[in-house]
Amino acid sequence: MSLVRVVHRTAFTYGSPVTASYNEARMRPVQDDRQQVRSARLTVAPHTWTDTYRDYWGTPVTIFEVLEPHEHLEIVAESTVEVTGSPGAPQDAPDWEALGGGPVLDAYPAFLATTPTTVVPDDVAALALDVASGLGPAEAAEAICGEVRDRLDYVPGVTTVHSPASDAWTSGQGVCQDMAHLAIGALRSVGIPARYVSGYLHPRADAAVGETVVGESHAWLEWWVGRWVAYDPTNRRFAGGDHVVVGRGREYGDVPPLKGVYAGPGASDLEVAVEMTRLA
Missing domain, CATH: 3.10.620.30 (C8orf32 fold)
Structure with missing residues (x-):
């Protein structure tokens, strides 16, 4: 078992103001019998509302929109997860x-x-x-x-x-x-x-x-x-x-980490960074 903290930052910089942005983020870890989520949060700047649901495949999804003009969009997902390894195949695996x-x-x-x-x-x-x-x-x-x-x-x-x-x-x-x-x-x-x-x-x-x-x-x-x-x-x-x-x-x-649409210029610069820290 290990306890891991993950910080995933995604930033878009646009050439001119974007007037609206609608997005889905799949950046919150799954909770199941192999993985326990101790904490998880997703922040968006410019600040906006968020909501969450599970998609058809069971993946947590955070949805959000930004309806004010903006030239920069940053999404930061932070989580702490307790993880165990795969148990391998069962002894009575089917033929x-x-x-x-x-x-x-x-x-x-x-x-x-x-x-x-x-x-x-x-x-x-x-x-x-x-x-x-x-x-x-x-x-x-x-x-x-x-x-x-x-x-x-x-x-x-x-x-x-x-x-x-x-x-x-x-x-x-x-x-x-x-x-x-x-x-x-x-x-x-x-x-x-x-x-x-x-x-x-x-x-x-x-x-x-x-x-x-x-x-x-x-x-x-x-x-x-x-x-x-x-x-x-x-x-x-x-x-x-x-x-x-x-x-x-x-x-x-x-399962893309982030997808969406926006109204504005056709080009943007993208920066992505992931930091991980083993806590135990």
């Missing part, structure tokens, strides 16, 4: 026949269907099928993620958050969301339910308690084999106490 049965298909159709971002080329599906041969679903899931990861180099700037998984596969390069999308598509292709996870990763295991470090927005995935198992394909390991979950969905498009 392939059970995984392909009606109860599972009825319960997780959204996490078995392809989307434009997670659909994988035929050779990836064939690779996943070959890797899974002779293994149970729980063992196959980890092996598939490892095989996909081994075919990609971590190279920032080659793709965007909306790039389809096939782009990263073709180039052999990508970042965390590409590796998550590819692994999700590969898992779904063999019948293992899988979902996208967005959040933060504390980057330094050697950081002292109370030491603030530059954190990272990060993406990983969860697969279902009797229960959800969290795995970070980029770092080739199960999610631990250094992974803070903010949102879950079918793909990145379901």
Whole structure:
């Protein structure tokens, strides 16, 4: 178990005044059996009203609007979260026949269907099928993620958050969301339910308690084999106490940290910073 404080700042500077802005922020960590939110708040400048709800996928969403002219917009999300690692696969994980049965298909159709971002080329599906041969679903899931990861180099700037998984596969390069999308598509292709996870990763295991470090927005995935198992394909390991979950969905498009519309100039400068502090 670890106790982590996260401060996520996002700032927009516009070339001329924006007259109105309407936004959704997914920056409050999820509370569940692996993660307890001790405190969380989101502040917006210029000051405005906010409201919160949970979206279809269970992600906390803060909505707000700014209806006065402004040339600068800053959103600061602060939270303190108690996190435990992924428990791994259950001892009684279902076999392939059970995984392909009606109860599972009825319960997780959204996490078995392809989307434009997670659909994988035929050779990836064939690779996943070959890797899974002779293994149970729980063992196959980890092996598939490892095989996909081994075919990609971590190279920032080659793709965007909306790039389809096939782009990263073709180039052999990508970042965390590409590796998550590819692994999700590969898992779904063999019948293992899988979902996208967005959040933060504390980057330094050697950081002292109370030491603030530059954190990272990060993406990983969860697969279902009797229960959800969290795995970070980029770092080739199960999610631990250094992974803070903010949102879950079918793909990145379901969980962007911030999205909205505004009335005003077409260009803006964006600055994003994440700070993380291990408190215990």
